[in-house]
Amino acid sequence: MSSDVTSESSTLATFDIRGIPRKCVCGSRITTFTADTVKNPGRPFYRCLTQRKNHLFKWVEDAVLEEVEEALPKIARLEAEVAKGKSDVENLKGVITELMEEVVTTKTKLKRCEVKMKIVCVVISLISIGVVN
Numbered sequence: 243m244s245s246d247v248t249s250e251s252s253t254l255a256t257f258d259i260r261g262i263p264r265k266c267v268c269g270s271r272i273t274t275f276t277a278d279t280v281k282n283p284g285r286p287f288y289r290c291l292t293q294r295k296n297h298l299f300k301w302v303e304d305a306v307l308e309e310v311e312e313a314l315p316k317i318a319r320l321e322a323e324v325a326k327g328k329s330d331v332e333n334l335k336g337v338i339t340e341l342m343e344e345v346v347t348t349k350t351k352l353k354r355c356e357v358k359m360k361i362v363c364v365v366i367s368l369i370s371i372g373v374v375n
């Protein structure tokens with residue numbers, strides 16, 4: 243949409259709304275227009291659908307800058323969380339490796355016990371046969 247705003251700077255009415263505005267203070271929806279003036283040719287702005295004086299008017303670039311400013315700390319927090327998550331995964335990999343080594347050790351011990359039990363059974367059988375005979 244194109245709009246002829248004669249003096250955009252004097253009509254600036256952001257009502258301290260940070261970032262991209264969703265609604266005007268009057269409750270009307272916001273839409274994007276493009277300035278068609280000598281001072282601001284092709285410069286996009288948000289404006290109340292009513293296009294009345296003292297209703298929301300905000301340059302898109304200002305709104306986007308504020309959105310980015312609001313998003314940067316959130317991104318930093320998310321990066322920290324991802325880094326902690328990666329660290330947790332590495333720690334869990336270490337635990338899994340230790341547990342796998344313990345499983346191998348336990349299996350080896352179990353096989354040795356099975357062999358010992360077989361030997362004991364054979365000895366008992368031989369003693370039994372010897373006793374019977």
Ligand SMILES: [Zn+2]
Pocket residue numbers: 266267268269270290291292297298
């Ligand atoms: Zn309005």
